Amino acid sequence: MSRLSSLTFPIVQISLDLTNIDEALDTAAIAVDAGVDWLEAGTPLLLAEGLHAVEQLRARFPNHPIVADLKTMDGGYLEAEMMAKAGADLVVVMGRAHEATVRRVVDAARHYGIKVMGDNMVAEDRVKNAQWLESLGCDYIIHHIGFDERGLVKGLSPMDELDAVVEAVNVPVQAVGGLTIPQAIDCPAHGAPLVVLGAPLVIDANEFKTSSNDLHTVLREISTEIRKTPLKRWTADGTRIAQEGK
Numbered sequence: 001m002s003r004l005s006s007l008t009f010p011i012v013q014i015s016l017d018l019t020n021i022d023e024a025l026d027t028a029a030i031a032v033d034a035g036v037d038w039l040e041a042g043t044p045l046l047l048a049e050g051l052h053a054v055e056q057l058r059a060r061f062p063n064h065p066i067v068a069d070l071k072t073m074d075g076g077y078l079e080a081e082m083m084a085k086a087g088a089d090l091v092v093v094m095g096r097a098h099e100a101t102v103r104r105v106v107d108a109a110r111h112y113g114i115k116v117m118g119d120n121m122v123a124e125d126r127v128k129n130a131q132w133l134e135s136l137g138c139d140y141i142i143h144h145i146g147f148d149e150r151g152l153v154k155g156l157s158p159m160d161e162l163d164a165v166v167e168a169v170n171v172p173v174q175a176v177g178g179l180t181i182p183q184a185i186d187c188p189a190h191g192a193p194l195v196v197l198g199a200p201l202v203i204d205a206n207e208f209k210t211s212s213n214d215l216h217t218v219l220r221e222i223s224t225e226i227r228k229t230p231l232k233r234w235t236a237d238g239t240r241i242a243q244e245g246k
């Protein structure tokens with residue numbers, strides 16, 4: 001049975017945007033113990049350690065879904081196939097890629113029984129791009145403001161268009177890029193049931209009212225808050241609540 005066959009929303013994911021596998025495994029162990037649901041092999045980790053990062057995460061955490069944030073732009077079938085064989089449950093394809101690439105990633109995902117996250121980063125119209133990715137078979141949408149884009153244009157946030165993206169598609173959405181901890185906690189209330197925690201953990205964990213500053217406690221407290229947030233548009237078992245007029 002697939003590790004994704006029984007979802008309980010909201011999902012809490014940690015992005016392991018690290019550059020060595022030992023640190024990633026240690027961080028993942030803390031996260032899993034603190035109750036995090038999904039592990040993300042972040043792009044820097046995949047660049048530094050390659051497929052072995054996914055293989056080692058899979059070996060150490062056999063029951064936890066793994067997202068491979070490969071950001072595929074071309075060669076979609078092979079990239080998704082390699083990640084699936086290494087043990088990933090979800091792969092990421094870019095909404096700026098050619099339609100053929102998105103389709104090939106989806107083909108590989110269907111063949112290997114994994115899921116596809118379509119990422120709308122740097123699309124001219126992120127809402128339309130999310131719809132397009134869904135129409136091509138993506139199972140989830142990542143509504144993403146890129147790291148460099150945020151560095152250049154201060155104040156950009158995925159929260160700005162999150163409601164519009166959630167209303168435009170029928171698949172679950174994840175907001176990514178520069179979220180503060182309170183914004184991450186608020187995602188389920190915007191109808192985005194996949195909540196990813198990354199840089200905010202180190203950037204503003206001190207500002208989050210927690211009983212401790214150690215990663216395990218912070219992760220456990222944030223995960224608890226996320227699960228307490230009233231979920232919009234989705235039921236806990238992963239069923240989309242129909243909207244009027246849709």
Ligand SMILES: O=C([C@H](O)CO)[C@H](O)[C@H](O)COP(=O)(O)O
Pocket residue numbers: 015017042043044069145146147176177178179197198199200
């Ligand atoms: O995908 C990411 C980015 O493109 C760099 O590889 C990051 O995981 C993502 O932007 C997360 O951002 P933070 O919210 O700053 O952790």
